Amino acid sequence: xxxxxxxxxxxxxxxxxxxxxxxxxxRIRQDGLRRAVxxxxxxxxxxxxxxxxxxxxxxxxxxxxxATLVDFLNLVDGAERSRLVDLADHSGLTARLAADLTGGRSxxxxxxxxxxxxxxxxxxxxxxxxxxxxxxxEEVRLEAAAGLAKIGEAEDVEAVLRAMEHEDTxxxxxxxxxxxxxxxxxxxxxxxxxxLAGPAIDPVPRHLPLxxxxxxxxxxPSAEVALLTALRGEDPILxxxxxxxxxxxxxxxxxxxxxxxxxxxxxxxRSRAAAVLGDHRxxxxxxxxxxxxxxxxWWVRQHAAESLSEIEGGTDVLFAALEDSDPFxxxxxxxxxxxxxxxxxxxxxxxxxxxxxxxxxxxxANGEAx
Amino acid sequence: MILRxxxxxxxxxxxxxxxxxxxxLVMSALALRRNRRRVLHGRVDDMLQSDSTPPxxxxxxxxxxxxxxxxxxxxxxxxAYPRYEIxxxxxxxxxxxxxxxxxxxxLRRVDLPVRQQLDHAPILATYQSALPIxxxxxxxxxxxxxxxxNAGLNVARYPYVVITDADMIFEENxxxxxxxxxxxxxxxxxxxGGNIRxxxxxxxxxxxxxxxxxxxxxxELAQVVEYQRSFLGARPGWSAMGGLLLVSGAxxxxxxxALIDAxxxxxxxxxxxxxxxxxxxxxxAEKGRPYRIVYAPHAVVWTEVPASRRVLRKQRIRWHRGLxxxxxxxxxxxxxxxxGFVGMVAWPAFVLFEYLAPIIEFVxxxxxxxxxxxxxxxxxVFFLLLGIALLLGILNSLGALALDERYGHFNSPRQSAxxxxxxxxxxxxxxxxxxxxxxxxxxxxxxxxxxxxxxRKGVGQN
Numbered sequence: 001x002x003x004x005x006x007x008x009x010x011x012x013x014x015x016x017x018x019x020x021x022x023x024x025x026x027r028i029r030q031d032g033l034r035r036a037v038x039x040x041x042x043x044x045x046x047x048x049x050x051x052x053x054x055x056x057x058x059x060x061x062x063x064x065x066x067a068t069l070v071d072f073l074n075l076v077d078g079a080e081r082s083r084l085v086d087l088a089d090h091s092g093l094t095a096r097l098a099a100d101l102t103g104g105r106s107x108x109x110x111x112x113x114x115x116x117x118x119x120x121x122x123x124x125x126x127x128x129x130x131x132x133x134x135x136x137x138e139e140v141r142l143e144a145a146a147g148l149a150k151i152g153e154a155e156d157v158e159a160v161l162r163a164m165e166h167e168d169t170x171x172x173x174x175x176x177x178x179x180x181x182x183x184x185x186x187x188x189x190x191x192x193x194x195x196l197a198g199p200a201i202d203p204v205p206r207h208l209p210l211x212x213x214x215x216x217x218x219x220x221p222s223a224e225v226a227l228l229t230a231l232r233g234e235d236p237i238l239x240x241x242x243x244x245x246x247x248x249x250x251x252x253x254x255x256x257x258x259x260x261x262x263x264x265x266x267x268x269x270r271s272r273a274a275a276v277l278g279d280h281r282x283x284x285x286x287x288x289x290x291x292x293x294x295x296x297x298w299w300v301r302q303h304a305a306e307s308l309s310e311i312e313g314g315t316d317v318l319f320a321a322l323e324d325s326d327p328f329x330x331x332x333x334x335x336x337x338x339x340x341x342x343x344x345x346x347x348x349x350x351x352x353x354x355x356x357x358x359x360x361x362x363x364x365a366n367g368e369a370x
Numbered sequence: 371m372i373l374r375x376x377x378x379x380x381x382x383x384x385x386x387x388x389x390x391x392x393x394x395l396v397m398s399a400l401a402l403r404r405n406r407r408r409v410l411h412g413r414v415d416d417m418l419q420s421d422s423t424p425p426x427x428x429x430x431x432x433x434x435x436x437x438x439x440x441x442x443x444x445x446x447x448x449x450a451y452p453r454y455e456i457x458x459x460x461x462x463x464x465x466x467x468x469x470x471x472x473x474x475x476x477l478r479r480v481d482l483p484v485r486q487q488l489d490h491a492p493i494l495a496t497y498q499s500a501l502p503i504x505x506x507x508x509x510x511x512x513x514x515x516x517x518x519x520n521a522g523l524n525v526a527r528y529p530y531v532v533i534t535d536a537d538m539i540f541e542e543n544x545x546x547x548x549x550x551x552x553x554x555x556x557x558x559x560x561x562x563g564g565n566i567r568x569x570x571x572x573x574x575x576x577x578x579x580x581x582x583x584x585x586x587x588x589x590e591l592a593q594v595v596e597y598q599r600s601f602l603g604a605r606p607g608w609s610a611m612g613g614l615l616l617v618s619g620a621x622x623x624x625x626x627x628a629l630i631d632a633x634x635x636x637x638x639x640x641x642x643x644x645x646x647x648x649x650x651x652x653x654x655a656e657k658g659r660p661y662r663i664v665y666a667p668h669a670v671v672w673t674e675v676p677a678s679r680r681v682l683r684k685q686r687i688r689w690h691r692g693l694x695x696x697x698x699x700x701x702x703x704x705x706x707x708x709x710g711f712v713g714m715v716a717w718p719a720f721v722l723f724e725y726l727a728p729i730i731e732f733v734x735x736x737x738x739x740x741x742x743x744x745x746x747x748x749x750x751v752f753f754l755l756l757g758i759a760l761l762l763g764i765l766n767s768l769g770a771l772a773l774d775e776r777y778g779h780f781n782s783p784r785q786s787a788x789x790x791x792x793x794x795x796x797x798x799x800x801x802x803x804x805x806x807x808x809x810x811x812x813x814x815x816x817x818x819x820x821x822x823x824x825x826r827k828g829v830g831q832n
């Protein structure tokens with residue numbers, strides 16, 4: 001009897017699998033055809049504006065339309081994008097998706113709705129997206145934060161910051177990515193968050209490093225005060241993040257602060273400062289970077305050498321470092337000079353004399369195959 | 371009487387084995403459902419822009435890989451990942467692997483610092499590419515795959531490493547998806563295994579799989595079903611329960627420090643990836659450290675599987691010898707509560723259903739017909755148990771194919787129909803053949819099998 005049932009189950013499973021495959025295959029083909037029609041229509045709308053109500057009746061309830069619109073929106077910007085967002089509102093798609101998001105109990109329709117709303121970024125979806133920041137499913141909250149960032153209302157920055165405080169590392173990091181997408185709109189709120197959470201506040205908010213990172217990625221000069229304050233703070237993690245965030249050469253104050261950070265007690269801060277100074281390309285940083293070649297931490301020496309090779313006059317400093325009494329400084333300088341090809345075919349260069357014994361030609365060194 | 375008991379035990383063993391596999395399949399289905407939501411809506415692609423995404427070192431050991439090494443490395447230089455370096459370790463190749471690398475990537479000799487945290491054969495020289503790519507090539511004396519990986523670990527700059535074979539084709543987001551578990555839980559994640567799929571029959575253009583397809587021979591098709599059973603039907607389930615015992619060396623991400631703490635990869639070992647995964651489990655359990663080793667089913671890489679039975683035989687013998695070494699070296703962990711779920715469930719289940727399976731199946735072939743012939747075993751009981759075992763086996767394969775349907779790798783109904791047929795056909799011939807090879811590897815040790823034995827057409831030439 002068991003054998004019979006198992007045999008029947010096996011045959012039925014095979015048949016079901018095959019039939020499902022055939023149905024899905026046909027659906028994919030039909031979906032492709034409908035999408036082709038929508039692509040043509042969306043191209044027209046992007047160029048000339050929303051068509052009449054009668055032409056778009058029923059589009060809102062077709063999942064293929066929502067999917068095609070989302071894909072299309074990734075390819076356009078400016079006025080064309082605005083026209084397509086208007087179409088989403090006019091056709092009733094935004095309202096339908098907002099209803100799915102706020103009214104539905106099943107997870108998948110809510111996820112599909114919030115992803116589409118997030119991609120469309122229509123201001124009319126703000127209430128639904130704001131409410132979704134409190135959804136029990138983390139992926140829904142993530143998409144909602146991304147959607148709010150795309151719309152870019154300043155008041156929502158604080159809502160996302162508040163939501164971040166209760167999230168795990170992954171979700172908080174992705175929400176911090178959304179903060180970056182707010183752009184310069186978010187700088188004031190984020191700077192305040194950093195300044196108000198300074199050393200006076202204990203404990204330091206868990207996700208403050210992410211906020212500092214977001215400020216650095218936005219790259220707006222008005223964040224300078226907040227970032228310099230964080231660089232002088234007591235928490236080494238915040239100092240590391242602040243040093244990384246100061247990669248933009250806004251002014252000499254920032255460069256000087258980074259040079260001072262090369263003397264930080266924590267090697268990770270020194271390492272980040274050494275790396276970032278290369279982006280500033282300020283010859284005033286050469287002496288400090290030259291000194292950093294003698295740092296006790298390998299990463300600091302490595303980044304100092306890399307930065308020296310990026311600043312005008314830095315290669316000469318690297319050659320001069322080959323005579324350093326500290327063998328680690330010599331190693332760092334020589335490795336960098338080799339990596340940028342400065343010693344290739346230059347074994348007669350008098351500046352290489354201190355390391356001549358390390359430049360013995362070997363197979364491949366001079367382009368010879370073994 | 372004894373013959374009858376043994377025959378019954380063998381047949382019941384197979385029923386239990388298949389029921390266990392079916393249970394794992396259900397666990398895997400649940401785990402894949404959760405994972406799919408995270409991948410589709412978890413904004414994994416945002417990691418690309420994020421500077422908090424940890425930098426990674428890709429370690430590619432190469433031994434006589436001249437045929438495909440340049441295409442393979444080139445395809446790795448265009449992965450979607452914010453910051454990573456590639457370290458190729460040329461393990462004393464006797465062909466022109468090194469020359470091809472030098473020419474294609476304009477290598478310059480650079481004296482790189484090499485930490486001496488793990489032992490390996492001497493390094494002859496280190497090189498970096500003059501092109502704007504982070505490529506380091508370590509030229510060392512031959513010492514085996516584990517030895518080459520240890521050299522790569524000593525040279526690696528970043529805190530996480532991805533170990534990958536030279537012939538792998540990466541899906542664009544594979545690295546990003548493999549690294550997600552580390553970002554989710556930096557403190558405790560020590561290793562992440564990726565999903566490996568057979569490349570045979572697919573069309574490859576510029577180091578990318580442009581169109582999926584199926585191979586033509588039964589040997590290759592049966593391996594497609596096998597890989598789906600393993601990578602979709604079993605690993606997600608073990609991973610969800612915390613008992614993933616193998617992070618494949620063909621594509622696995624590791625915390626560098628965890629590998630160093632576990633002593634790195636073993637030398638002269640045919641199952642170095644399996645051995646190191648076991649040591650990661652046991653080391654963390656012995657030190658009482660919380661840890662997790664997980665599987666990332668959406669991190670997909672493609673590999674050529676053996677097309678001929680001769681090469682497949684060599685591969686299976688090598689794998690099973692590696693497995694025997696691992697079982698021998700880690701038998702102390704068997705049924706020891708100290709090792710938690712791994713010691714009490716995962717490892718005993720592995721020994722019972724993987725290590726012993728070929729022996730018991732082989733004994734079954736020999737004894738059951740004898741028992742039938744002499745009348746110790748009724749035909750009714752024999753056909754009933756054999757039929758149940760076979761049907762459960764086929765159902766397991768169908769379950770794995772159903773899971774694959776969710777990922778849509780094989781689009782046409784014709785491809786599905788072929789795989790459904792293979793799921794039945796592989797039970798008559800292919801399965802018995804692989805059992806025979808595995809039994810042979812246990813008792814006949816003639817001939818040295820080394821890494822790099824696999825014959826390839828070259829991934830860029832499909």
